[in-house]
Amino acid sequence: xxxxxxxxxxxxxxxxxxQARFNRNLVIWLxxxxxVAIFGFQIAxxxxxxxxxxxxxxxxxxxxxxxxxxxxDAQDLEDFGTAALSVLGKVAIEENERTLLxxxxxxxxxxxxxxxxxxxxxxxxxxxxxxxxxISDIRDMGYLQAKGNLVEVTAAVFNLDxxxxxTMILPIELSTQYPAELSEEAVEELPGIMExxxxxxxxxxxxxxxxGFPFHYFYTAVFLLILFVGLCWLYCVRADRRxxxxxxxx
Amino acid sequence: MKKIFIFxxxxxxxxxxxxxxxxxxxEGDFQTGPAIILITxxxxxxxxxxxxxxxxxxxxxxxxxxxxxxxxxxAIASNWMSAASFLGMAALMYGxxxxxxxxxxxxxxxxxxxxxxxxxxxxxxxxxxxxxxxGDRYYSQSLRAVGAIIAILISIAYCVGQFGGIGxxxxxxxxxxxxxxxxxxxxxVLAYTLIxxxxxxxxxxxxxxxxxxxxxxxPLFILNFKFDYFWLLPQIGYGSVVSxxxxxxxxxxxxxxxxxxxxxxxxxxxxxxAMPWDAATGKTFFQWIxxxxxxxxxTAGLPHVIQRFYVVPKARxxxxxVVWGLFFICILYWSAPAYAAFGKxxxxxxxxxxxxxxxxxxxxxxxxxVHPLIVGFLAAGGVxxxxxxxxxxxxxxxxxxxxDLYVKVINPDAKPKNQLLAARLxxxxxxxxxxxxxxxxxxxxxxxxxxxxxLAGCTIFPLFLLGIWWSGSNRQGAIAGLIAGGLVSVIALxxxxxxxxxxxxxxxxxxxxxxxxxxxxxxxxxxxxxVNIIVSKLTKETPIEIRKFxxxxxxx
Numbered sequence: 032x033x034x035x036x037x038x039x040x041x042x043x044x045x046x047x048x049x050q051a052r053f054n055r056n057l058v059i060w061l062x063x064x065x066x067v068a069i070f071g072f073q074i075a076x077x078x079x080x081x082x083x084x085x086x087x088x089x090x091x092x093x094x095x096x097x098x099x100x101x102x103x104d105a106q107d108l109e110d111f112g113t114a115a116l117s118v119l120g121k122v123a124i125e126e127n128e129r130t131l132l133x134x135x136x137x138x139x140x141x142x143x144x145x146x147x148x149x150x151x152x153x154x155x156x157x158x159x160x161x162x163x164x165x166i167s168d169i170r171d172m173g174y175l176q177a178k179g180n181l182v183e184v185t186a187a188v189f190n191l192d193x194x195x196x197x198t199m200i201l202p203i204e205l206s207t208q209y210p211a212e213l214s215e216e217a218v219e220e221l222p223g224i225m226e227x228x229x230x231x232x233x234x235x236x237x238x239x240x241x242x243g244f245p246f247h248y249f250y251t252a253v254f255l256l257i258l259f260v261g262l263c264w265l266y267c268v269r270a271d272r273r274x275x276x277x278x279x280x281x
Numbered sequence: 282m283k284k285i286f287i288f289x290x291x292x293x294x295x296x297x298x299x300x301x302x303x304x305x306x307x308e309g310d311f312q313t314g315p316a317i318i319l320i321t322x323x324x325x326x327x328x329x330x331x332x333x334x335x336x337x338x339x340x341x342x343x344x345x346x347x348x349x350x351x352x353x354x355x356a357i358a359s360n361w362m363s364a365a366s367f368l369g370m371a372a373l374m375y376g377x378x379x380x381x382x383x384x385x386x387x388x389x390x391x392x393x394x395x396x397x398x399x400x401x402x403x404x405x406x407x408x409x410x411x412x413x414x415x416g417d418r419y420y421s422q423s424l425r426a427v428g429a430i431i432a433i434l435i436s437i438a439y440c441v442g443q444f445g446g447i448g449x450x451x452x453x454x455x456x457x458x459x460x461x462x463x464x465x466x467x468x469x470v471l472a473y474t475l476i477x478x479x480x481x482x483x484x485x486x487x488x489x490x491x492x493x494x495x496x497x498x499x500p501l502f503i504l505n506f507k508f509d510y511f512w513l514l515p516q517i518g519y520g521s522v523v524s525x526x527x528x529x530x531x532x533x534x535x536x537x538x539x540x541x542x543x544x545x546x547x548x549x550x551x552x553x554x555a556m557p558w559d560a561a562t563g564k565t566f567f568q569w570i571x572x573x574x575x576x577x578x579x580t581a582g583l584p585h586v587i588q589r590f591y592v593v594p595k596a597r598x599x600x601x602x603v604v605w606g607l608f609f610i611c612i613l614y615w616s617a618p619a620y621a622a623f624g625k626x627x628x629x630x631x632x633x634x635x636x637x638x639x640x641x642x643x644x645x646x647x648x649x650x651v652h653p654l655i656v657g658f659l660a661a662g663g664v665x666x667x668x669x670x671x672x673x674x675x676x677x678x679x680x681x682x683x684x685d686l687y688v689k690v691i692n693p694d695a696k697p698k699n700q701l702l703a704a705r706l707x708x709x710x711x712x713x714x715x716x717x718x719x720x721x722x723x724x725x726x727x728x729x730x731x732x733x734x735x736l737a738g739c740t741i742f743p744l745f746l747l748g749i750w751w752s753g754s755n756r757q758g759a760i761a762g763l764i765a766g767g768l769v770s771v772i773a774l775x776x777x778x779x780x781x782x783x784x785x786x787x788x789x790x791x792x793x794x795x796x797x798x799x800x801x802x803x804x805x806x807x808x809x810x811x812v813n814i815i816v817s818k819l820t821k822e823t824p825i826e827i828r829k830f831x832x833x834x835x836x837x
Contacts, residue, residue: 039828041752041836051836058397065393069386070570076557077566085550120549122629123376123561169632170543194531196547196629203631231556243511244520245527248555251382252618253516256611259389263396263604270401270600279837 053273061262068258076247079234087117088229098139099218105143112139113189115221116197118228119204128224135217137209140201143188152188155181156205178202311456315657319454322492322661326668327473329488350598352487354605357589359486361388361606362493362613363439363670364446367663369727370614371645372638374621376725378554380564381621383572384727385614387734389607390573391580396603402749403587404599405835410677411584411741412685418748419759420827422690427763429685431740432584433707435733436678437715439585442729443667443674444719449640449726450664454657463719466664471712474672475705489669494612496662499655500646501616504623507649508538508546519619526554526625540648544630554625568800572731575802579734582742585670585677620645639726675708682707723781724798731799735773738802739766743809749835751814752828758817766809773801 046052084092091114094107103111115136118124124132141149159177166174181202183193191198239246244253273279363369366388374381408414411432416425444463447470451462501515511518529550538546553561558569580586589602620642627648628636636644642663646656683704688695695703723729743762747754777798779786786792796804817823 039752039825039832041750041828041831043750061393061397065390069390069573073557073566073570073573080557085552117549119631120629121551121553121561122625123553175543192531194533196529196532196545196549199532199545199547200549200631227560228553231552231559233552233556237556240524242517242520243524245524245555247557248379248382248523249520251379252385253520253615255386256389256614259393260604260608260611262393263607266393266397267600267604271597274597 050273050277050279054270057266057269057273061266065259065262068255072247072250076232076234076236079236080232081234082230083233085117085229085231087114088225090114091225091229095222098213101212103142108139108142109189112136112143113191113197114225114229115139116189116201116204118225120197120200121228124228128220131217131220132224133204133206134209135213135221136204137206138213140185140188140205141209152184153207155184156202157207159202159205160207181205312454312653312657314654315454315660318654318657319450319661319664322665323469323473323668325488326665350601351605353589353598353602354609355490356486357586357602357606358609358613359490359493359666359669360585360589360673361610361670362490362666363730364443364663364667365727365730366610366613366617367493367497367666368446368449368639368642369442369725369730370617371620371624371642372640372725373727374618375624375641376638377562377564378559379557380562380569380572381727382618383569384576384731385618387573387576388580389611389614391577392603392607392610394577395581395586396600396607399581399587399745399749400599400603401596402835403745404596406749407834410680410684411587411745412681413689414587414748415741415744415759416685416689418827419744419754419756420824421756421759424756424759424763425685426690428741428744429681429690431736432681432685433678433711435584435737435741436674436681437711437718438733438736439583439730440671440674440678440711440715441718441723442726442733443671444715445722445729446639446667446726447664447671448719449637450643450660450667453640453643454660454664459722460720463716466667467712467716467719470668470671471675471709473668474675474708486669486673489665490609493662493666493669494609496658496665497613497616497642500649500651500659501619503651503655504619504646504649507651508623515619516615519622522619522622522626523555526622527552527556530626539650540627540630540633541650542630542633542648544627544632546626548626548629551625551629554622568797571797571800571803575735575738575800575806576731578742578802578806579731579736579738582737582740582745583734584681584737584741585673587741587745588677588680589673617642623649675711678711679704679707682710728799732774732777735798735800735802735805736770739770739805739809742802742806743813747810747813747817749831751817752823752831753817754813755817755820755823757820758813758815761816762809762813765812766805769796769801769805769808772796773798773805 040047043055043058046055090110094103094110094114097103097107098111115132119129119132119136141152144152155177159174159181162171162174162177182198185201185205186193186195186198189197189201191201236247236250237245241249370381370384370388373384403414406414406418408417410429412425412428415428416422444467447466448459448463451457451466452459455462455465457465498515501519502512504510505512505515505518508522510521526548527550530547532545532547535545535547540546553559558564558566589606624636624641624645627633627645633648643656643660646659651659683700683706687703688700692699740763743766744759747758747762772792773796776786776789776792776796780789780793
């Protein structure tokens, strides 16, 4: 590399000295490990993934045609309502989607009640809505009591298990302002919304667990960082050793 | 004496913190305890800045080249661990799940590139600033000036996100409006950068690192312990939290576990949180790859990061300081996803409402009923993280202004006193510009910072990479490559700004997707490198002095 006869040329891919060759080989090795470890794994995830529906999505699919056609039985309405509730329980959903899901779920909920049951239930839900609109702190005792009164009775309508976290969400998401029939917008939008939130890209890499993590999550969030520190450490050790052997001071 | 000073300050800070007391609310008025902690830490920074202040230009630019490897590693980490790392990363994962990990990988993986391709060689080149290197290597005053301007633009873009973070935390602590919070925070960080210069900044960064990491980790230990996860190593313990978010937590498993609003520690199964490029997040595989790639090459092209290698005595120290720096950085990066995972469960009940994502770290601690003073310390740590980075950026930007533009281009006969004055004027000007942009709240902190990375990846990274590793890269090639990279940057940023202003440009959706503001370097950087190579091959060879310098000083 430092031979004056070659006109002082530096080229990573055409090293002219032993030191330069060593350096090139080391860089290529480490960069290859680095590249494959990061991008190779993500590509593997992409190749192996399968769209995997949550149980709620399967229930929704079974019920949807009948719900849409207006021929849904109690089981269909229950499946539809609880599937909508599964999405409402997720933290990051768009506000317009939340409104659509909430009203559709409320519609299914009240369809499951007889006219005699609907009136007192509507009164209780309306009471909760009224209290909620007048409080600034959700720890208000009156509000908590009204909500608590609704938890068990509403969960029973959807046949929710008492340990199901959706039981806590149901009274909050119920609305008395639901349509008499599913709106056109709901019929059009709901299948897409449900698929968006209830179908996920999964494979054995995402389903396996390691140290409590989903494996792919551990690999990306923890292992890759360890690898980066390890690669840097290895490079420094090898560079120091090479410089020592070649008697280079820097 | 100085060590005793630092030791005393670090020792007394927790006592002052303990003396303060206040009730913390998710959103509220002035919070006395956290405010006292914040003020104490800021006073500490200024004192350290005064104690270790710059005495001449050599001190101001490069800390007298007397910083140890571990010390430099800490400074690298502190300089790096900005509001984007401290607040923004958890925000990205909270909002878009696995997609947020592209930022974690991008912001750490780039250090491998930086080390194996550049760190030692940069130090051997022996310049003060990135523009210095560009000007000398490509034997062009014009390129030096352009390099300086790019360095200033990158610093400004990077600072905008930081000022946003400072604003959010000042707003939370002081109970004032966001705009005032940005202005007050900006004024304080400006004052202390002006007083201290880089020597004070470097020493400050080491102290800031300790404050940042301690404030970040304490709430995590508490959250893991409180909610019955493996707390001895929260960076591993939170794995079960992620799995719990994916599988859901039934109510009977959450008995006696509540958030601060009284909701059960239960959640509906939410696989979208951890599954890759989930439709629910609206992010794609391409975006994951593009962000990770852009952030990595951007890391190796950021002027304020590159500049850190000038402050170590030897190239060997420059290399080892990267290892230490990355390790210190990873301690925080291993931990940040835990806040997002806990935040997901603790805010799962719709009654919690929509939380400002960029403050999710603090909200998570609050919702987890962590003691208000510890939450206050956490918020002060967030401010500290932003401060440490902003000070480094302001020094890098002002160095580019004073050293590369004023002295090397405008007034070569400038006296050292005038140089320092120019640096300080440049710092003030930058702070004013950044404050004005930060007030517009254009995007999440992490996303705003990613813009700076793509800009660096498209412009400075190719110049350094080819400048170091290929003597055939000449001035004409550099100019052509810079134009290509710059053009891609301008297109991407024009579409981004137009979109923010509600305007629609031709093929808006297509361009905004493939040249997103956070990841346009995925196309810009390779294009700049290819153009540089082609034009260099077609034009006059690099002068023998430059090639000789590369061979004898940089690669031997």
